[in-house]
Amino acid sequence: MADSLDLRIEDLGAAGDGIARLEGRTVFVPATLPGEQVRAALTGKRGDALTAEAEAILVPSPDRVAPACPHFPDCGGCTLQHWADAPYAAWKRAKLVDALARAGFGDAPVAPLARTPPAARRRADLALRRGPGGAVALGFHARGSGSIVDLATCAVLDPRLVALFEPLRALLKRLPALKRDGSAVVNLLDTGPDLLLRTDGALDAPGRAALAAFAAEHGIPRIAWAQGNGAPETAAQLGAAAIAFAGVSVSPPPGAFLQASREGEAAIVGAVLAGLPDKLPPRAALADLFAGNGTLSFPLATRARVTAFEGMAESVAALSAAAGKAGARVKAVRRDLDRQPLAAKELHEFATVVLDPPYAGAPVQVPLLARAQVPRIIYVSCNPAALQRDAQVLARAGYRVAAATPVDQFLWSPHLESVVVFTR
């Protein structure tokens, strides 16, 4: 057992852990708050810093509140349930203010934080592990560990997804395809939960029959299955698996990217549409880069014609099919924007370029947007650090920030979504 030591929490790190100092070194202490005195035990290292686990809160912060979920703080899904709402929301908004200031936009007009409520998350990537007795643990990884917190409930997920935990566990217990490790990605579409199961063993005929029976019993229109990281195949399909974006019905591929909640999606779409020029000429063209299944493309198409660029073939096919069926003015193009970014001469056609890259940002594409002097760039980001790096490129190229909206898509986590409108 490590010796206990008393620490004063001075600040909160980017990952939401309390920060103390010990002999000149940074110590990260999860589930603590600025101003608190804690008794803690050192647990390891994170880079040059140390990590510690709080054993007792000796002097609690006046902003400490009771967490909403019994699995807090063990479950790695949430980091900040113990913090009062007002300082939590201020900290989240400040992430965008700071990222833009460090990029060179100290005067950026940052809007108030757009909120998403608890029990609204419609996408879950659940980890699965069979234990020695055959029972299956289902949940999120424990904080900073590979072990799985076997969830009885979840305060952020939509209750319709939480209701599937226990039946899924019972199903998986008798499914030989799950030998030890697997995952279940559940997207709550307009047609119900859409399930992608990944297991480490093959799916036999009785297993397929069990999945079909499970789908029928729980109102799941589609269950897809894949072995390991292989391509998913449809194991049971009882109806359409679809979701509408700006009234256009899309059938996304199993496990496809979906904005984390309806409320988050609405805030992002609202900020993107508000960021467009007030007047667009009748023949104006918009580009939607990293378009996924069209969350932004179809709302954008209500204002002008859209070319949607996306790397995943199945999403491009879904987008194309939906646009064709609805007669929406969206053209979907498969393109790997890291390996083959849009060049300046291709970008000149677009009045506005919207981009919503993955967590790593768009370090290859953004310099080309700057070089092409695209008049308006609307950047949707799920990672303030990547946004900061990419925004710096735009600052150096003479862009200014016309609007910036922080969106709390990932409630009680340290993650922040934001929409930033750059003009020149």
Ligand SMILES: C[S@@+](CC[C@H](N)C(=O)[O-])C[C@H]1O[C@@H](n2cnc3c(N)ncnc32)[C@H](O)[C@@H]1O
């Ligand atoms: C954050 S999601 C955004 C999707 C969509 N804009 C939305 O709101 O639902 C990022 C998307 O970028 C795609 N992507 C990732 N890397 C890519 C690349 N190198 N080139 C093109 N698309 C990529 C992913 O498949 C995913 O659909």
